[in-house]
Amino acid sequence: MAQWLADRLVGCYAEDRSGAKAAPVQGGREAGLSVLRGFSVVGYATRRNFVPGDLTTVSRLSPYLRHGMLGLAEVAEAVRAEVGRTADAVKFWAELGWRVFWRGLFARLGRSVYSDLEPAKVPLGSGTMPPEVERGETGLVCMDETVRELVATGYIHYHARMWFASYLVHHRKVSWREGERFFYRHLLDGDPASNALSWQWVASTFSSKPYFFNRENVEKYTAGRWCARCQARCPFDGSYSALETRLFGGKL
Amino acid sequence: MSAPVLVWLHGDSLSTEDPAVRRYPSAPRVFVFDEPWLRGVRPSFKRLFFLFEGAVDAGAQIRLGDPATEVLSAMEEAGAARLAVTRSPAPRFDEWMEALHGRVDLEVVEPEPWIRIPDAFPLRRFTPFWKKLGAEWS
Ligand SMILES: Cc1cc2nc3c(=O)[nH]c(=O)nc-3n(C[C@H](O)[C@H](O)[C@H](O)COP(=O)(O)OP(=O)(O)OC[C@H]3O[C@@H](n4cnc5c(N)ncnc54)[C@H](O)[C@@H]3O)c2cc1C
Numbered sequence: 001m002a003q004w005l006a007d008r009l010v011g012c013y014a015e016d017r018s019g020a021k022a023a024p025v026q027g028g029r030e031a032g033l034s035v036l037r038g039f040s041v042v043g044y045a046t047r048r049n050f051v052p053g054d055l056t057t058v059s060r061l062s063p064y065l066r067h068g069m070l071g072l073a074e075v076a077e078a079v080r081a082e083v084g085r086t087a088d089a090v091k092f093w094a095e096l097g098w099r100v101f102w103r104g105l106f107a108r109l110g111r112s113v114y115s116d117l118e119p120a121k122v123p124l125g126s127g128t129m130p131p132e133v134e135r136g137e138t139g140l141v142c143m144d145e146t147v148r149e150l151v152a153t154g155y156i157h158y159h160a161r162m163w164f165a166s167y168l169v170h171h172r173k174v175s176w177r178e179g180e181r182f183f184y185r186h187l188l189d190g191d192p193a194s195n196a197l198s199w200q201w202v203a204s205t206f207s208s209k210p211y212f213f214n215r216e217n218v219e220k221y222t223a224g225r226w227c228a229r230c231q232a233r234c235p236f237d238g239s240y241s242a243l244e245t246r247l248f249g250g251k252l
Numbered sequence: 253m254s255a256p257v258l259v260w261l262h263g264d265s266l267s268t269e270d271p272a273v274r275r276y277p278s279a280p281r282v283f284v285f286d287e288p289w290l291r292g293v294r295p296s297f298k299r300l301f302f303l304f305e306g307a308v309d310a311g312a313q314i315r316l317g318d319p320a321t322e323v324l325s326a327m328e329e330a331g332a333a334r335l336a337v338t339r340s341p342a343p344r345f346d347e348w349m350e351a352l353h354g355r356v357d358l359e360v361v362e363p364e365p366w367i368r369i370p371d372a373f374p375l376r377r378f379t380p381f382w383k384k385l386g387a388e389w390s
Pocket of ligand 1: 198
């Protein structure tokens with residue numbers, strides 16, 4: 001079926017005809033319901049920041065919610081039916097709330113979500129996407145694995161999205177719009193509101209300060225599996241105050 | 253008897269639970285791959301296939317081309333006199349509605365939001381937003 005569709009949509013997608021493959025997850029409401037049935041919110045509040053290889057710490061419902069294959073209300077109610085009002089449920093509902101918040105802004109702002117909503121709180125660059133970043137060939141395992149996973153599966157964990165966006169915008173001084181386009185093309189949940197506004201949140205054009213992270217943070221939340229095999233000189237190594245000085249020239 | 257209806261499913265509401273489908277459950281459905289837009293953006297094929305599976309699952313006829321034009325020909329083929337579609341916040345949705353305005357009997361169905369944001373509510377930061385509007389879920 002993928003072959004058949006790829007023939008009909010030639011010129012409409014990023015890959016060569018021979019590279020046009022189905023995603024590892026199936027689209028449609030039935031498939032979404034089965035992901036929902038397989039999800040348990042128990043432990044979500046403490047586990048959601050962790051990025052294990054099998055990504056079982058989060059629901060992976062975003063592509064279905066993005067395309068209306070599942071509704072926010074039914075997902076929220078399914079969690080309530082599972083556990084009632086627990087700390088895990090409350091944390092999960094707040095994440096659904098972020099989607100409502102971004103969509104609400106989009107309904108008001110339309111295409112302005114693609115322009116800086118506020119002055120940046122730190123100097124930003126206007127660079128274009130470096131080819132080695134887009135190919136996943138920087139030598140930084142955390143960034144290269146994120147790109148590989150994004151391109152191969154159309155999904156990456158929230159924490160990895162944040163790390164990558166911060167790397168691109170604050171270390172490489174690339175325009176957040178370039179990163180936004182890259183994610184939008186590949187994410188199965190690619191959404192004008194959640195994507196553009198999250199990039200702005202990281203960049204600091206819609207937040208009170210930029211988002212940045214250090215190596216310790218990556219090691220902790222990936223159980224060190226990327227850093228253990230990384231040979232590169234790590235640009236994320238150091239305390240937050242050292243990184244602040246290095247990236248932004250002083251304390252924020 | 254009411255006029256035959258065609259339901260248009262778009263990428264924000266691609267399911268049998270779509271509010272327009274629920275209003276007209278036995279009406280034929282169509283989904284259009286927006287060709288001019290896709291040729292500009294060129295998303296990964298995985299995304300398109302995911303949408304395709306969603307459209308198949310929702311029982312929609314699948315077309316490729318300019319959405320407004322394709323929807324009009326789908327209506328003609330189906331002998332439909334009215335078009336029902338669920339509202340989307342996307343600016344392209346408003347553009348399509350403008351292109352179809354006056355050309356078809358158009359019914360825009362309002363989705364029932366999980367959380368309704370009053371028009372005057374200021375949307376600046378998430379925390380105050382959620383404290384107020386997410387109170388039932390906090
Ligand atoms: C740079 C960047 C780009 C992003 N782009 C998108 C995007 O295009 N589409 C998208 O849906 N999300 C986007 N997000 C938000 C978030 O990363 C994903 O929604 C989440 O990782 C999806 O995985 P999940 O379904 O397993 O999430 P879970 O943790 O299981 O959360 C449940 C649901 O809550 C919603 N949600 C969770 N976190 C957020 C958030 N921060 N913002 C909005 N909704 C949220 C999603 O619908 C998600 O499916 C982006 C975040 C960043 C930092």
